[in-house]
Amino acid sequence: MSEEQTKKKLRGNETTKNQITTTNETFSDLPLDTMLKLYYQHIFPVKEMYDWLSIDDFLTKRNYFSRREFAFDTLKFRRHLSYSSPKDLQNQLIQNHPFKIHVGPLYNTIPRDKHLVSVFTPVERELVFDIDLTDYDPVRTCCEGAKICTKCWTLMTVAIKVLDFILRRSFGFQHLLWVYSGRRGVHCWVCDTRARRLSEKSRAALASFINIEVTKSGWVDLRHPMNPVIKKVYNEILVDYFEDLVVDQDFFGDQDQNKRSFLNKFSNNVLVLIRNSELRDRIQQRWTSQNEEKSRWHILKEELEYEQQNSKKKSNFYNRNDNYTKILQVIIFTTIYPRLDIGVSKKLNHLLKSPFSVHTGTENKKICIPINPKECDDFDPTEPKCVPTLIGVVNDLNNSKKNQNLNYNSTNLKKYVDMFVNDFLKPLRLQLEKEHKERILSRKKNIMDIENF
Amino acid sequence: MNKVEFTPKSNSQENVLSFYKEPPHQDIEISLLGKYANERLQVLREIEGAKLQGLKPTSKEVMKVITKHLPIRSQATKKEVEKDQISHFILRLAFSQTEESRRWFLSNETSLFKCRWAMLSSNERQNFLKRINFAHKFFKIKNEKLREELEGFVDLENNRFCKVPFEDVPDMVATKRVFVSEGFAYVCESNVISILGKMFNNHLMDSLSLSSKFLPQIWQDKRMKKLLEVLKDSYSQSELASSYFSTSKVNLKDLVWLSARSFPPCMERLHTSLKQQHHLRHWGRMQYGLFLKGIGLSLEDSLIFWKNEFTKKMNTKTFDTEYGYNIRHNYGKEGKCTNYTPYSCSKIINLSSSPSEYHGCIFRTVKHESLALKLETVGQDQPERVQKILQLSQNKHFQIACQQYWLLRHPKETTGEPISTLTGTIHPNSYYNNSIEYYKRIQEQSKNKKNAQNQTNQK
Numbered sequence: 001m002s003e004e005q006t007k008k009k010l011r012g013n014e015t016t017k018n019q020i021t022t023t024n025e026t027f028s029d030l031p032l033d034t035m036l037k038l039y040y041q042h043i044f045p046v047k048e049m050y051d052w053l054s055i056d057d058f059l060t061k062r063n064y065f066s067r068r069e070f071a072f073d074t075l076k077f078r079r080h081l082s083y084s085s086p087k088d089l090q091n092q093l094i095q096n097h098p099f100k101i102h103v104g105p106l107y108n109t110i111p112r113d114k115h116l117v118s119v120f121t122p123v124e125r126e127l128v129f130d131i132d133l134t135d136y137d138p139v140r141t142c143c144e145g146a147k148i149c150t151k152c153w154t155l156m157t158v159a160i161k162v163l164d165f166i167l168r169r170s171f172g173f174q175h176l177l178w179v180y181s182g183r184r185g186v187h188c189w190v191c192d193t194r195a196r197r198l199s200e201k202s203r204a205a206l207a208s209f210i211n212i213e214v215t216k217s218g219w220v221d222l223r224h225p226m227n228p229v230i231k232k233v234y235n236e237i238l239v240d241y242f243e244d245l246v247v248d249q250d251f252f253g254d255q256d257q258n259k260r261s262f263l264n265k266f267s268n269n270v271l272v273l274i275r276n277s278e279l280r281d282r283i284q285q286r287w288t289s290q291n292e293e294k295s296r297w298h299i300l301k302e303e304l305e306y307e308q309q310n311s312k313k314k315s316n317f318y319n320r321n322d323n324y325t326k327i328l329q330v331i332i333f334t335t336i337y338p339r340l341d342i343g344v345s346k347k348l349n350h351l352l353k354s355p356f357s358v359h360t361g362t363e364n365k366k367i368c369i370p371i372n373p374k375e376c377d378d379f380d381p382t383e384p385k386c387v388p389t390l391i392g393v394v395n396d397l398n399n400s401k402k403n404q405n406l407n408y409n410s411t412n413l414k415k416y417v418d419m420f421v422n423d424f425l426k427p428l429r430l431q432l433e434k435e436h437k438e439r440i441l442s443r444k445k446n447i448m449d450i451e452n453f
Numbered sequence: 454m455n456k457v458e459f460t461p462k463s464n465s466q467e468n469v470l471s472f473y474k475e476p477p478h479q480d481i482e483i484s485l486l487g488k489y490a491n492e493r494l495q496v497l498r499e500i501e502g503a504k505l506q507g508l509k510p511t512s513k514e515v516m517k518v519i520t521k522h523l524p525i526r527s528q529a530t531k532k533e534v535e536k537d538q539i540s541h542f543i544l545r546l547a548f549s550q551t552e553e554s555r556r557w558f559l560s561n562e563t564s565l566f567k568c569r570w571a572m573l574s575s576n577e578r579q580n581f582l583k584r585i586n587f588a589h590k591f592f593k594i595k596n597e598k599l600r601e602e603l604e605g606f607v608d609l610e611n612n613r614f615c616k617v618p619f620e621d622v623p624d625m626v627a628t629k630r631v632f633v634s635e636g637f638a639y640v641c642e643s644n645v646i647s648i649l650g651k652m653f654n655n656h657l658m659d660s661l662s663l664s665s666k667f668l669p670q671i672w673q674d675k676r677m678k679k680l681l682e683v684l685k686d687s688y689s690q691s692e693l694a695s696s697y698f699s700t701s702k703v704n705l706k707d708l709v710w711l712s713a714r715s716f717p718p719c720m721e722r723l724h725t726s727l728k729q730q731h732h733l734r735h736w737g738r739m740q741y742g743l744f745l746k747g748i749g750l751s752l753e754d755s756l757i758f759w760k761n762e763f764t765k766k767m768n769t770k771t772f773d774t775e776y777g778y779n780i781r782h783n784y785g786k787e788g789k790c791t792n793y794t795p796y797s798c799s800k801i802i803n804l805s806s807s808p809s810e811y812h813g814c815i816f817r818t819v820k821h822e823s824l825a826l827k828l829e830t831v832g833q834d835q836p837e838r839v840q841k842i843l844q845l846s847q848n849k850h851f852q853i854a855c856q857q858y859w860l861l862r863h864p865k866e867t868t869g870e871p872i873s874t875l876t877g878t879i880h881p882n883s884y885y886n887n888s889i890e891y892y893k894r895i896q897e898q899s900k901n902k903k904n905a906q907n908q909t910n911q912k
Contacts, residue, residue: 169635170633170634170635170636171635172634172635172636173636199620202619202620204623204627205619205623206619206626208626208627208628208629209626209627209629209633223629225605225606227606227629227630227631227632228602228606228632229632230629232602
């Protein structure tokens, strides 16, 4: 379909239709398939995706792009798909108009030709993480399941901050792509060369390092002495965010209408963590007293800190087992530390939803856009205008001026494609160029060494 | 002359700890080769047994065995070095053939290495590091910022550290036992074994795949071929794999009550699921089908059995084309006609499964609550054993849990433990065989009792 034809189709009969408004309602009656086709033809940033997934094909002849696995969710689910060029990918997207696209690993050969080889195995893959708000259901009090709101989205913000911190500072990775997964979570793609080449064992080790297990009791298993990385995350990120979240999520059930408070949901409530029965009773009393103006969290902290000070003066045998800071730590880690699905990160052949894919599961059909980790405090997908939707961008296309090219630049998606290119793709490419130059230099050096030998 | 030739080259070492990078170069009598190999195998089995029990390989029992058969001393005799090297390399050849044997060998050799490291003195360790040209330098942490961060986590005063890429110490990273910064892990000198262990593991893994390529060449020598076969089959405390095949036949009609009485729990589950769903997916069919072959179900009966179940949900033609072939294949009647052996416990435990599948080891895959329910129904009168089994499952000692389960189901067992507590159940068919033996014994006992009673009555 040529651009002109598309425009005509969108606008319908010019004489009968008035100036079309920018409301979404106008095009919600276009069938999903048609919208997806339009999306893949004009809006989905196929060239930019190619630039990313082809890694250093622009420098070497390693055929990274053709060896990359894609999977399409259409009426059937098909994996081990591969393409030779961005045009090829785009044509197949239009033809099949999948409602979900997955990106898999790089294989040793072209996935489409896997039956022609004796060994078909993944060789490289970005390090990926998948965080989902439903994993926080044991602690969320405002929503549960697929439902999300501004209050619980903050938990995702914390997760992004923590993971970003650890991946960059501890593991030295620099090229992280954070993507909104379309409804209630985020994905992280670590695209450094070192990350792509990690073995499954290394990935499992890394994921286990970041992960903090939640035991059957519902409380996390914190190892002491605490690893300095985790400690830093606690002091620099978790402590502050907890102060906001403890109010938003009402973990301690200060508002007694909130029967779903974390405190109430747990069969072993918080006070079980405190073994000193005198202290426990004192806190319980203050919590139920009518005269207290302070919040329960505030009271808890106060009492524990007081006890901590006192225990330094008194003989230690009574309170030896109770380390009061540890109790606070357990509470904070259990409620707001990122909850990972480490299975996703361990395997090389795991398929993950593609950035700029459409989440067709919801009514709004949000697009999986990149998130800037430095500005993630301002990102709130529950805000109606925050995330571009399929209907919205198709609409934008329609409203674009006659002489403009039909592509993502005339839509709401432009800002996000630009972010993808400027904040992520360009630095990654620079790095790949640098690595390429270093390889050439070291090869030259090796040759010279041999010649001089 | 019963000798196997290696190309000559000298090989001297101060102590026995080695990465086994260079194969030995000397002549050796073939019977001695077999002897050395068996001794090392014994050590490796001992290590496996200790691990199954949850003991650290550095436990006293294991150390005793190591010292007896493969001692490690700073001035090891030439003979001891030779034995260590030769036995490793011959076993490496023997175990390079299948994925499972490689994994077994890799795991236990790495544990052996770590165990022997633990037996070295500080000087000997330094010498070893020098010998392998250990690339990383040890240093005391002087940087103020770093010292502040590590305060309370490590002992900065009395320890030196080395900086390695985090990929080199995955075990320490996974358990958060090491500080990681900018992609490097700061490993304390006393934990250098984590680095060495991973190096050893990596090297051996690569070597195993290389070794397998030499096998066809080596099989030319018939003596070697036989030796390697015997070694390969005899790992993991098992008798020769062929002994799992039951000599007696099993009838189709007996399967129902046999499954309820004598099958190991994993097979019982597969049987029940098959009856309920009238279908099993690939691994389920393999695991259960080969087990049935092992207990003595004939090919004809097997075809009838599977057809009977599957055709409740599909037509005969589909069954014949899609599943019939594979059943015949399992019995060695199709394709390359391999006589597949029933899966051992270690293989079954390592099978991956999804929630809608029923294969694998139930002590691993079934959720704790469901397992508890099942155990409580069959073991109403033995609550302590039930608890023990649940505990063992949680601690990942699946095979020992299964052995305890056998005892639960065969309560009148008096001859001791037909399945060893040290290793637990190692093969579903041995579970079954032991069960059959048990019931035979019970029958014998009651027969003898009756005879004795009749005799007294007659009197």
